Amino acid sequence: MRNKLSIALLLLSVLFINCAFAGATPPAKRYNVTQYGAVGNGTTLNTKAIQAVVDLCAKKGGGTVVIPKGVFLSGAIFLKPGVNLEIQQDGVLKGSQNINDYPKSLTRIEGHFEPWRAALLNGDKVDHLRITGKGTLDGNGEPFWKLFYSRRAADRTTTNLSVERPRLTFIQNSHDVLIQGITFYNSGFWNLHLYRNQQVTVDNCRFQAPHGAVPDDHAPSSDGIDVDSSQDITISNCFFSVGDDDIALKGSKGPFAMQDKDSPPVERIHIRDCVFEAGGGIMTCGSEATIVRDVDIKRCTTKGPTVLRLKLRPDTPQQYENISLDDIIIDGPVTILSIAPWTQYFDLKGQEPPKSLVRNISITNVKGTGNALGKVGGNPGTTFGGITLKNFNVSLKNPDYDLARFKETTLESVLINGTAITTATPVAAPVKQ
Numbered sequence: 001m002r003n004k005l006s007i008a009l010l011l012l013s014v015l016f017i018n019c020a021f022a023g024a025t026p027p028a029k030r031y032n033v034t035q036y037g038a039v040g041n042g043t044t045l046n047t048k049a050i051q052a053v054v055d056l057c058a059k060k061g062g063g064t065v066v067i068p069k070g071v072f073l074s075g076a077i078f079l080k081p082g083v084n085l086e087i088q089q090d091g092v093l094k095g096s097q098n099i100n101d102y103p104k105s106l107t108r109i110e111g112h113f114e115p116w117r118a119a120l121l122n123g124d125k126v127d128h129l130r131i132t133g134k135g136t137l138d139g140n141g142e143p144f145w146k147l148f149y150s151r152r153a154a155d156r157t158t159t160n161l162s163v164e165r166p167r168l169t170f171i172q173n174s175h176d177v178l179i180q181g182i183t184f185y186n187s188g189f190w191n192l193h194l195y196r197n198q199q200v201t202v203d204n205c206r207f208q209a210p211h212g213a214v215p216d217d218h219a220p221s222s223d224g225i226d227v228d229s230s231q232d233i234t235i236s237n238c239f240f241s242v243g244d245d246d247i248a249l250k251g252s253k254g255p256f257a258m259q260d261k262d263s264p265p266v267e268r269i270h271i272r273d274c275v276f277e278a279g280g281g282i283m284t285c286g287s288e289a290t291i292v293r294d295v296d297i298k299r300c301t302t303k304g305p306t307v308l309r310l311k312l313r314p315d316t317p318q319q320y321e322n323i324s325l326d327d328i329i330i331d332g333p334v335t336i337l338s339i340a341p342w343t344q345y346f347d348l349k350g351q352e353p354p355k356s357l358v359r360n361i362s363i364t365n366v367k368g369t370g371n372a373l374g375k376v377g378g379n380p381g382t383t384f385g386g387i388t389l390k391n392f393n394v395s396l397k398n399p400d401y402d403l404a405r406f407k408e409t410t411l412e413s414v415l416i417n418g419t420a421i422t423t424a425t426p427v428a429a430p431v432k433q
Helices: 002-022 048-061 144-153
Strands: 029-032 043-047 063-067 070-074 083-087 093-096 104-109 113-119 121-126 130-132 134-138 167-173 176-182 184-185 192-195 199-204 206-208 225-228 232-236 239-241 249-250 264-270 274-277 279-285 291-302 305-312 319-331 337-343 356-376 383-384 387-398 410-416
Touching: 029 048, 048 063, 048 070, 048 083, 063 093, 225 264, 225 291, 249 264, 264 279, 279 291, 279 319, 305 319, 305 356
Parallel strands: 029 063, 043 070, 063 083, 070 093, 083 130, 093 134, 121 167, 130 176, 134 184, 167 192, 176 199, 184 206, 192 225, 199 232, 206 239, 225 249, 232 264, 239 274, 249 279, 264 291, 274 291, 279 305, 291 319, 305 337, 319 356, 337 356, 356 383, 356 387, 387 410
Antiparallel strands: 104 113
């Protein structure tokens, strides 16, 4: 009797285990690119081999494509829904220096659509995408930079889009994206372009490009992250040392920008615990931007980039509001504020100058050593709401400031070079616009 009971219990246990495993989610499949013909010797062009692995992974229900240790040269790769990418430590996905390895198609670039080269890594409608690992995306961008500078030396009217240069990564129309641990290096153009995405987290990544003397040691247009017409974006624990804007918030441009249905507002942007070594600014609005609101930046350090940079185009109705920065350390030739007209490229298209609005700007708990408080000014059609500076204790090489264009300005516990300042007692003569 006891033996029969033991056998019955054993059968029930086996049945229970089998049922449990039948209901469990099977582990995601992993596809190491070297097992499908990719060669990490830094010279073999692997575009077809890596794309074939991506396509196979998608066809078989999804999983993770793995770039292992090695340098894998490639042209444009197009991710598919359900396909994640892991670049392992000492693994490098390195961009080809042949522009024809990046197909041209109608794409989003600088606030509009035009035929432009694909990025090294591309994703469209790739919800739940994960790009992770401790490896590197290397844009290998030096020849593209040199071509740009040579064209501009020959023709000063050369613009950013006059010379074809591939971005490093372009993700669009996607929800719930995580990019974590990756080093973005030497991009030919922008590093990470996010267009019309929601709920994206960029965590513990590095963005690096030369930022020295022009043209020999400087990567033009090497923005770190361009958040374009996207919402609910979190950028945390990242390092930036680039030749242009560190984090740029982008949208549309021109006198009809408010009617551009392809450019919804940039909203709910969260920047946390980042270090900015070189570049245009911790956060910049505006080479092309229309509505940017609800941005909060906390616990960041800048060693050179401007703390807050708002570009005001003469041809675009812009609305920047509800932007707060808190717990900021400055440590180098830093300007705290740069809110000013940006006239590098603009076209009114025969229209009257538009109206713009800047309001509800708050910068609190700033300490360290820098260059200047900066300047605040706008175009004739710009209306300023209010700015709050609170709890500053900074040493500045140039203590001049001008906040006269802001209404309802509040300064509370602001110390510059040990002197408390208010709007009524400027440290020195205001900077003229």
